[in-house]
Amino acid sequence: MRAVQCQQWGGPELLQVVDLALPEPGPGQVRIKVAAASVNFPDLLIIQNKYQMQPPLPFTPGAEVAGEITAVGEGVEGLKLGMQVAALCMVGGFAEECLAAAAACMPLPPGVPATLAAAFVLAYGTSWHALRDRAELKAGETVLILGAAGGVGLAAVEIAKAIGATVIAAASSDEKLAVCREHGADHMINYSDGDLRAKIKAVTAGKGPDVVVDPVGGSFAEPVFRSIAWRGRYLVIGFAGGSVPSLPLNLPLLKGASLVGVFWGEFAKREPKQNAAGMVELMDWVASGKLRPLISRQYSLNEVPQALTDMGERRVVGKIVVVP
Ligand SMILES: NC(=O)c1ccc[n+]([C@@H]2O[C@H](COP(=O)([O-])OP(=O)(O)OC[C@H]3O[C@@H](n4cnc5c(N)ncnc54)[C@H](OP(=O)(O)O)[C@@H]3O)[C@@H](O)[C@H]2O)c1
Known part of the structure; x- marks a missing residue:
């Protein structure tokens, strides 16, 4: 599969698009075919080693995705092959497929566009x-x-x-x-x-x-x-x-x-029930039209360096997403 890779700490221009083997989900994880991954400011910080979390090099950035479950690891309950989910993977999202903890996945109701789902939760x-x-x-x-x-x-x-x-x-x-x-x-x-x-x-x-x-x-x-x-x-x-x-x-x-x-x-990890209550209220507001998330631009995997540069240079309005 194709994936963006950070091989050395630095700016977006240092990122490479490479071919990698499909990742296999470990216990408690699922693999997702990424329909869309959103770009968040922390992605820009992580590749420069300026974020509180430091993944070992090389790694694929991309914290938030939506797509279809293509493999399910041991011990996962409630998630099945073929389900559409939004997920916080923290890294790995700027790729054709990525891994996420089952606990960090939210099943999507039918008809929710992947770009919106990927750009919403964080x-x-x-x-x-x-x-x-x-x-x-x-x-x-x-x-x-x-x-x-x-x-x-x-x-x-x-x-x-x-x-x-x-x-x-x-x-x-x-x-x-x-x-x-x-x-x-x-x-x-x-x-x-x-x-x-x-x-x-x-x-x-x-x-x-x-x-x-x-x-x-x-x-x-x-x-x-x-x-x-x-x-x-x-x-x-x-x-x-x-x-x-x-x-x-x-x-x-x-x-x-x-x-x-x-x-x-940290709130979502330490206080999952309160966070889930927040998601319910947010979904109600989406359904009633009070929230209208703006996805202002889509980028391909090859354009991830451009997407992150646009974010760093204050050109982004609302949310932007990567569609592999
Ligand atoms: N605490 C948390 O839980 C949490 C969660 C998510 C994100 N964050 C943080 O929240 C911040 C915003 O994230 P985001 O994803 O919303 O980013 P974003 O879409 O890029 O928005 C950041 C905004 O900051 C302004 N800005 C001012 N100086 C800037 C500069 N030198 N470079 C880039 N932007 C600059 C820009 O607006 P103007 O051009 O209008 O000034 C820009 O619209 C980031 O620091 C991120 O790490 C925190």
Whole structure:
């Protein structure tokens, strides 16, 4: 089978497409014929050895797939040959076939497109865990979302609207903000220039947002935390901007505010029942049309380096997927 391979740590341009033997599922695993694999920011970090998980070289990146089960390992219950599933494999997904733990597979109802299934769980699961579970966002509260046109960001826009919050989308271009508006955002902030604190103050009538969703980090964190409302919750989700910010600890004190860590993968592992409840709520929202995941582009296996480069250079809107 054809697979993308990371043979040395570095940028997307170092990835190779190679022929590999079909992987055999071990106990508790299944093999999946990949119909689609989504691209997530952690894929870009893993190949550069900048992620918390470090697979041994060589390996195939690709954390999230959807497709048909083609082999079932020992001791697997409830999953059968031919079933369509979405799965979090963490690595291995940018290939014609990949392995996943049976516990990390979700059977798909008939008619769900593979591209949507592959692009949903990680981004929407993260934003659900952040907003619903960690921030306990209420209807009527105001949420500011940084990097709002990205995978996690746009999912947060839609989930916050489904909860009944007022959404302020912040992103680096008017084109990206137009997409956020189409997906329900109430106010837009272009943070590529100008005084970010003044813009936040203007759209919140001086009060500041109750909740901040931050998958970007870097130089935005401190000015945004200084703008948060009394009893605000600042969700630390990721550092796509490249640097991990530090914050003077007097700031949470002055606002009676909380700095809230979000690590969806660990949550899903440690608290599977709560995560499953989140997936049920998300599926209900998809069925009722409240969530409309945007798949903005498809790439082939040969184009995986381009897909990851587009992500690193901030050209992605919503989600992108690889169709082997
Ligand atoms: N904590 C968790 O459980 C968890 C789970 C999934 C993902 N994450 C993290 O969440 C972040 C977003 O992931 P994602 O898959 O949504 O990525 P994404 O689709 O690429 O979105 C990231 C956004 O960050 C902004 N950005 C600012 N500076 C950037 C830079 N130098 N390079 C790239 N993007 C930059 C971009 O928006 P603008 O151009 O508008 O600024 C972009 O839309 C990543 O850090 C990822 O590791 C965390």
